[in-house]
Structures are given as structure tokens and as C-alpha cells.
Amino acid sequence: MSVSQPVRPPRRRAPRNSLNPDRILDAAVLLLDRDGPEAFTMRALAEQLGVGTMAVYSYFKGKDEINDAVAQRLLDTIELPPGGSADPGSELREVCRGVYRLFTEHPSALQLLTLRAVRGDDAIIVIDRMLGLLRRTGLAPDEAARAHIVLMQYTVGSALWRIRRERALCEEGARERLRAKLDALPAGRYPALAALAPELMCAQGEGTALYEAGLDAMLRGLLPVR
Numbered sequence: 001m002s003v004s005q006p007v008r009p010p011r012r013r014a015p016r017n018s019l020n021p022d023r024i025l026d027a028a029v030l031l032l033d034r035d036g037p038e039a040f041t042m043r044a045l046a047e048q049l050g051v052g053t054m055a056v057y058s059y060f061k062g063k064d065e066i067n068d069a070v071a072q073r074l075l076d077t078i079e080l081p082p083g084g085s086a087d088p089g090s091e092l093r094e095v096c097r098g099v100y101r102l103f104t105e106h107p108s109a110l111q112l113l114t115l116r117a118v119r120g121d122d123a124i125i126v127i128d129r130m131l132g133l134l135r136r137t138g139l140a141p142d143e144a145a146r147a148h149i150v151l152m153q154y155t156v157g158s159a160l161w162r163i164r165r166e167r168a169l170c171e172e173g174a175r176e177r178l179r180a181k182l183d184a185l186p187a188g189r190y191p192a193l194a195a196l197a198p199e200l201m202c203a204q205g206e207g208t209a210l211y212e213a214g215l216d217a218m219l220r221g222l223l224p225v226r
Helices: 021-035 042-049 053-057 063-076 088-105 109-115 122-136 141-169 174-183 191-195 197-204 208-222
Strands: none
Touching: 021 042, 021 063, 042 053, 042 063, 063 109, 088 109, 088 122, 088 141, 088 208, 109 141, 122 141, 141 174, 141 208, 174 197, 191 197
16 A cells, blocks of 8 residues: 655745845845754755746855855944944944844854855954944053953854744743743752742843843943043
8 A cells, every 4th residue: 555645835936037136145044044054055045935946056156155145245234333423332332232133133144254254344344343442442452352352252142142042942831841940949959049030030031131231231341431
């Protein structure tokens, strides 16, 4: 007795002559954020677009070229504040917030920017702006360099933490299971954790506000008192 194979739904074809580089990159960003760079293939991209794989090759030589173009496009989304304000600390805060938004809104961005040789100078512009602002606050060269690295480590780390926590807690019942696990902790063995379990659960959902509170604290500690 033969077993019938599941019928795959037909691929929805894109309208004729509707393909263009922008549309390809839009689909690539969606796939990269959803599945990650490791799972990204030209075939998956073509299926997302509703075209044959060779149609994508008409615009891009291959996956590496698309990854480079996506990385550049994502960098372009960082909104830098107008320069020249009387408060370099506030400008610096806005630059950090822009980098944080990039990595939380596009989880693939960090890995792409780490692995790809991005063309253009968008990443360099961000670094240069941060260093210039740190020097304008009155920090010495070595202090400005260290402060830049500290701020980037905090910003990138906070974005990764938020992405991974949200993914872990988005499963049905995940928050309830975590709360039950915290409630079940023996207070005699974990007194601080058991006592602060409600506050920890509330802080899980603060997201950007939590990052900004930490950023403000770091800026107060790093920058000279004016």
C-alpha cells in the first residue's frame, strides 16, 4: 500500500518585471533577521520573492554580494544626530541609541557587520562621531578610546541579551514556566534571588527603557562633570 506524499502548495509567482535590487534586499533582510546568516541561501531568497533562483543572479553575483549590500543598507538606517550641539554627552547618547536600535530591530546586523568587509564608510562615520564627541566632553585621548569601547560593548551586549531573551520567552507558556521556576527556588539557599523574583520578572519586559537607564548611568560615570 503506497503512502501519499504531502502536497506542497504552489509557489506564488511574482508579477512580471517586478523584481529589482531594492525588492531583493528587502526580502534578504527579512530572511536574514528571521533565520540568521548561516541559514540564508539564494534558493530561500528566490522562494521568498516568488521567482526562480537565476532571476536573483541577474542582479547580484551571489550570496556574498547580497550580504555585503544588506550590511551596508542596515548601517544606513543608523540615524546620527545633527552635529555641533553644545551638549556632546546628549549627542553621544543618541548615537548609542541608534546603534542599539539597529541591532535590536535587525538581529542579523551584528553578525553581518562582523563577518563582512562592508563597503563604504558608514561604520567608520559612527566610530569617528563617537570618538569626537568623547573628546569634546573633555576626556583625554586614552580615556576617550576606552570609553568608546566600553559604550560599544554595553550597547552591543545589551542588544544581544534582549534579542535572545525575547526569543526564549516568546514561546507559549515560557514566562509562566520561568516565573514558576523562580517561585520554587528555596529562599534559604538563594535568598536574594528568591526575594527579588517579582522585580526580575518586571525588568524582563522593560527592553529599551532598561538599556537607556544603564546607558545614562554609564555616561554619568564615564564623562567629566560639567
